[in-house]
Amino acid sequence: MSNFIYNNRELSWLDFNYRVLKQAINPTVPLLEKLKFVAIHASNLDEFFMVRVAGLKDQVDAGYDVADISMRTPKQQLEEISTKVSSQVKTRNDIFENHLKPQLKSKRILINPKEYLSQVEEIFYLEILPVLTPVALNNINKIPFIQNLTSVFFVELEKDSKLFYSILIIPGVLPKSFKIKYKKQSVYYTTNYIVEKFLNKVYTNYNIKRYFLFRLTRNADLPIHQELSEDLLEAIEHYLDMRKKSNVVRLEIDREVDKYFIDKMIEYFDIEQNDIYITNGLIDFSFIFNMQETKKSLYYESFKPAVPLWLQKIEKRSFFEVLKSNDIFFIRPYHDFKLIIKFLEEAVLDKNVLSLKITLYRTNDDSKIIELLEKAAKNGKHVSVVIELKARFDEEKNVEWAKRLENAGCIVTYGFLDLKIHAKCMLVVRKEANKLVRYTHISTGNYNEKTALVYTDIDYLTKDELTGQEIINLFNYMMGYSDIFEWQRIKISPKNLRDSIINLIDNEIKNTKKGKKGRIIAKLNSLYDKQISDKLYEASLAGVKIDLIVRGLCSLVPKVKNMSENITVKSIIGRFLEHARILYFYDNGNERMFISTADWMVRNFDKRIEILYEIHNFKAKKFLKSILNINLSDKTAWELVKYTYKKPHLDNTSIGSQELLLKSIQKIL
Amino acid sequence: MKNGIFGIINIGSSAIRMQISEFKNSKERILESIVTPVALGLDTFEKGYISLEKAKETAQILSKFAKKLDEYKIWGNYKAICTSAVRDAQNKYFFINYINAKTQLDIEIIEETHEMYIKYLGIMHDIKNFDKLSQEGLLLAYLSSGSLSLSIKAGDVDLFNSVFNSGSLRQYLLFKDINSSIRFKAYEEQMGKIISTLKQNCNELSKIKHMVGCGSSINLLVKVLKPKSNKITYKALNTLYKSIKSSEPQAISQMYSISLNDANIIVPIVCSFSYLLKMLNLDGFLFSNATFPNQLMNYYSKSFKEKSVNKKILNQVVAYSKKYNNDLKHAKKVLHFANRLYNQLKNIHSMSQKEKMILDCACVLHDVGYYIGVNNHHQHSYYIAKSINIPGIDKEIIDYVAASVLFHRNKAKIESEDELLSAPIEKILVLKKIIALLKIADALDASHMQIIEDIDIEVSENQVKITAIALKIPFLEELTFKNKSTDFLETFGIEPKLYIKLKHE
Structure with missing residues (x-):
């Protein structure tokens, strides 16, 4: 069996992200959606560095050099990642500059055109300049702390034949881009580009000799880091307490620069040559997510999630009635996730429903589900909610609605310290002719009305006795009652x-x-x-x-x-x-x-x-x-x-x- | 059995278990069954008391279980029962009070004999042909973490009933300081002692043709031995015993994929069952793996019905009284008269079936004290009755029977017993009713010669006319009746009058 071979996890993931990027040249994808794939590729990569690369670097720093199943040590993995990412960044720039920008231009959409800069001069003076603060670098003023994923200009200045160095941080409060309408065209200027073009208005008394734009990526805060890189951290958990927080794991520079500057960066941020990526193009594509055009053909055709035909015929009947003789199942987003919301709504309003149990992992703002659960609890139903708070990047939001549920009288359980609750299920217990009947919903996706329009998932509703029994056991397990149960239909x-x-x-x-x-x-x-x-x-x-x-x-x-x-x-x-x-x-x-x-x-x-x-x-x-x-x-x-x-x-x-x-x-x- | 939902919580030696069942048309549907391990027995059996830490842990678990009572809205329909780990703890009252304060749950400690009875009923429903096996001679062995209960049945009576503090966990804790390679010898000595007690108290062991095992130990045994039917053979047990008796628990744990805790207790479990089989010269035993919460559920929801249970209990009491050379002719006569009085005077006494059973037992046992000595025999009868150990008769009933026996003589007065003076008035009233009837019934065979064959009873406005059909003039009975009938008048407010009718006339 030892002759088997395996792909490396990180390189395989990079391949996946490359496939995402390649959607940007897929002829069947509408233009603005293509552009979005470029932005998704970039933001995916940011997260990859913050978490996965950071984890590997932690392993290297801890002296852990055991090879993974693909026979690569952490150090080797980092080297190959660096090569692969550099190549992908090159491809991305090529796609953006040489494929997408010309296509956009033909649709009268322009990004950072030189010719209309005068149109944003006022924006620069009124909205951008007031929040810019150049920082002089010298022996006394060391480089200040630069936040994760923030764009910064490094500027070499000259005055009276003396050289000075300064950095100019583009504050996070500024929008990533500005859109103007000019000559029936949509013109987008990224803030970074505007600042670059008006840099001499920032350093008015100096002669700008050289400059470049860079962006740092730091390792994510530990809880998030751990959640996505638990496999990497397990081997070196003793080392983690000593680990420096918010290490820089990547430095992107928007152009080729002198070795002098590279050395300065390595010194300032305690990084290695391999951590530096020359993008030769934009370093921040996140402005794309805010681009909005009115022409429908630029986007995917809109669609209305369907209700399965057989259910349409009996739509007026109650779910409980329908489930007596049928299981209900469908696939989102082709089918309408609102069916599950409707089922929940019916359960909440039904006087015979005694209790509701649900797992919530990630849910959306203004979630109808949260509202219904609150209502059920207020109406005297026994509502238990098992919440996974470790859902990455969503912690604060989760805490907020978890409190709302608690205040309404729901029994809220926060899962386990060492096990993330990823199961998605709901149980409704209803009294029918002096007998308790259990209705179960099992899904591959979250109870999230917004992602239900983007993620493909299966939903399954049934009143099967054994399913109900085993889902009760699962809730008892998740709520910390016991872990001693027998499982037949559910594993x-x-x-x-x-x-x-x-x-x-x-x-x-x-x-x-x-x-x-x-x-x-x-x-x-x-x-x-x-x-x-x-x-x-x-x-x-x-x-x-x-x-x-x-x-x-x-x-x-x-x-x-x-x-x-x-x-x-x-x-x-x-x-x-x-x-x-x-x-x-x-x-x-x-x-x-x-x-x-x-x-x-x-x-x-x-x-x-x-x-x-x-x-x-x-x-x-x-x-x-x-x-x-x-x-x-x-x-x-x-x-x-x-x-x-x-x-x-x-x-x-x-x-x-x-x-x-x-x-x-x-x-x- | 009413339709509805019922909850059972069982606080055992190694786990707290909860079962919620729905009953509809006498059919049970288990809605939830939860086991949460908590080693209360470790504390009780080792230190003698339950530590605060364990009490807190228990309270936390039970708070969650209490939420289930909310969920199913069954606060008025549950039982929370503790067994030996709490029963034997020095601080059991603290524990009960603490849990109640933290969870609002009403917790009861179940008596050993009552526990045995419930398990007996459970097995009776679970094992095929139980009655037949019972008739042919059967040893029931209930081995849990805290205790080993043995019950021998032959025909309609129990030949032996006893609970030994030799549960698997308790045995392990007792001998845990002994090197594991020879620890099994201590278990064997312990079983040797139990078997010797058994032989001393029951000289009809040769009548035993079958053995049935149950209790929490069975699940572990089944997990390890994987029997194909519900029978575990002596051969399989013995082979297992040979392979594990001197082994390190870690090795046992790995060998049979069981937890270390289970590996610690498997040796005393196998030792106990194989010693019992060897003693009885049987090739194996049947087992029931019905859980105790399941048995409790069926008992408290009244799904378990034992046919003519009162009759069976009475048979056991009669068998018990035989040990003390009881005058059975007298006892049966008194019982007969008491029955007549009970049946004819229902409008006057309004006693329940349970109170009738107390009366019956008291009739059988009131004179067993003569075995010890004639003087103050009622006092001797009292402690003999108090020592009764029959599954199905709980402590409360035994207390009533013993008290009735004590006061069946005029010499003893309820009013002079400090302990009873502080008892609730309802309890004293029940006791007085039983004593009043017992005294009349006893008086009617005061000579122990069964001179009065039978009685007729007529109730008028101001008297209860008892006509005794006698073989000859019952001088002693008439005199005693006069002395003992005052209790009846004081209790029921109506005077009993005895008329004699000679059978020959």
Whole structure:
């Protein structure tokens, strides 16, 4: 088994981000959406440095030099990351400058054109200059603390034949860009560009000799850092207390500069040559997220999430009535997540409903769900909410609505210190003819009305007795009652989910060895786990046909002779973020199907509370199978062959699985 | 059994368990079943008391369980029961009070015999052909963390009932300082002592043809042995015992994928069951893995119904009284008269079925004290009755029976007992009613010669006319009746009058 090979986690993730970037030249993507993919690539990379690169650097600093499953030490990984990122940054600039800007120009949208600078002079004087404070650098004034992801000019000045150095921080309070309408054109100027062009108005009494723009990336605060890089930090946890906070992990400079300046930067920020990236272009693309145009053709066609036809016919009936004889299931955002809100609303208003339980991981501002839960508690229903506060970057927001729920009388539990609650489920207990009936909702996605329009996820509503019983146990587990339960239909991490997957794969291996058919289809966000990878290699060698649809990183190396010939790996990148986890095992014709919140990653198996839920309903299985088949026949998907993702051949007429589902969802369900 | 939802909380030696069940048309549906490990037994069995730390931990868990009572709105429909870890703790009253103050839960400590009875009923419902096995001779062995309860049944009576403080955890704690390679010898000696006690108290062990095991230990045993049916063989048990008896707990834990705590207690568990089988010369035992909360649930929700339970208990009491050479002819006669009085005077005494059972037991036991000595035999009868240990009769009933026995003679007066003077008036009234009927019934066979065959009872406005059908003139009975009937008048406000009718006339 030691001959198996694996992709490196970080490099594989960078490949994923590269596929995101390549959407910017996908002919089927509307122009402003293409531009957004550039911005997403950039912001993804920022987070990657703040967390993953920071984690690797911590390992190097702690003297940890153990190789990962791809046989790379942390130091080697950092070197390869640096090379790969430099190349991607180059590609990004090329795409932005040479592909997108000309296309935008043809649509009368301009970004930082030299010719209309006079139009923003007033903006500079009125809005920008008053908040700019140049800082002189000398032996007494050392470089001040520069916030994470802040743009800064480094300026070399001359006066009376003497050289001076100064830095000019672009304050975070300023907008990232300004838009003006000029000659029926939309003209966008980034603040950085305006300042650069008016730099002489800042240093009026000096002669500006040289300057450049730079941006620092620091490692994220520890809690966030830990959440995304727990695997990296585990090995060096004793070292973490000694670790310097807010280390600089990357320095981007917008142009080639003298070695003199490079050395100065290395000295100022305690970094290495490898941490410096020359972008030769913009260093901050976040202004793109604020660009707004009125022309609809510049954006993806708007769509209205659908209500499955069979449900439309019985829309006036209550959910409880419908669920008596049917399970309700669908896929967001093609189908309407509001159905779940409606179900919750009905439960809140129903006098026979005694209690409600729900997990909340990330939810949106002005969430209707929070409002309904508050209402239910105020109406005397027993409401339990299990909240995961470690949802990255959202902590403060979470604390705020958690308090609201507590004040309304909900029983709020904050999960575990060492296990992140990633399971998404809701339980409604209703009294019907002197009997308690449990209604369960299990989903692969969050209870978030906004992301429900962007993430693809499966929702499943049922009144199945065993499901209700096991979800009660799951809530009891998450609320700290006990961890001693037996699980049949539901498997959970960190208890038995990994073993269940291994057993399911083993079963296919066993059948194949007996000369029967073996087949696995797994749709996931990420796959990074040695044990599972090895088991899949073993299955491939035994002759099991395996199709993986993995949107993000993937440790498994497919299509290698005598190892993974029977495995294909596809990655679908589109307007929606592929997020549903759907599993299929042939099981000698029984065709077992599951939905899950868990990726096949170490953290999901061992460090989180996740659900794997087996689907028994025949129609639901058929529906999920058709989703998988549509995904598998997506000609616009990327395919991983050994270490490299193969680019799909695209033209204006290419239709991806997401577009197909948008058009034909009503025919499928 | 009413339809509805019922909650059970069981505070045991190694865990706190909760079960919530819904009953509809006599069918149980378990809604929730939760086990939270808390080693209360570690404290009690080792130090003799429950530490504040453990009390706090328990309170925290029970506060959560209390929320479940909110959720299902069953504050009026639950029982919270403690077993040996609390029962045997020196600070049990503090513990109960503390938990009550922190959680508002009303917690009860269950008596050993009552616990045994509930488990017995549970097994009876769980094991096929239980009645048949019972008739053929059966040893019930309940092994939990805190205690080993043994009950021997043959025919309709119990030949032996006792609870030994030899639960698996308790045994481990007792001997834990002994090197693990020879610790098993201590367990064996302990079991040797129990078996010797058993042999001394029950000389009909050869009648035992079957054994049934239950208690928390069974789940662990099943986990390790993985039996295919509900029978564990002596062979399997013995093989296991040989492989683990001298092993380090860590090694046992790895070998059988069990926790270290379980590895510590598996040796005394296997030792206990295999010694019992060896003693009985049986090739194996049946087991019930019904949990105690499940048994409690069925007991308190009244799903468990034992046919003619009062009759069975009375049989046990009669069997018990035989040990003391009880005059059974007299006892049965008194019982007969008491029954007649009870049935004919229902409008006067308004006593419950439970009070009737106390009366019955008192009738059987009132004279057992003669075995010790004639003088003050009522006092001897009192402590013999007090020592009764029969599953199904709880402590409250035994107290009533003992008190009734004590006061069946005019020599003893309730009013002169300080302890009873402070008892609630309702309790004293119940006791007075029982004593009043017992004294009349006893008086009617004062000579112990069964001269009065039967009685007729007629109730008029101002008297209860008891016509005794006698074989000859019952001089002693008439005299005693006069002396003992005042209690009846004082209690029921109506005078009993005895008329004699000779059978020959």
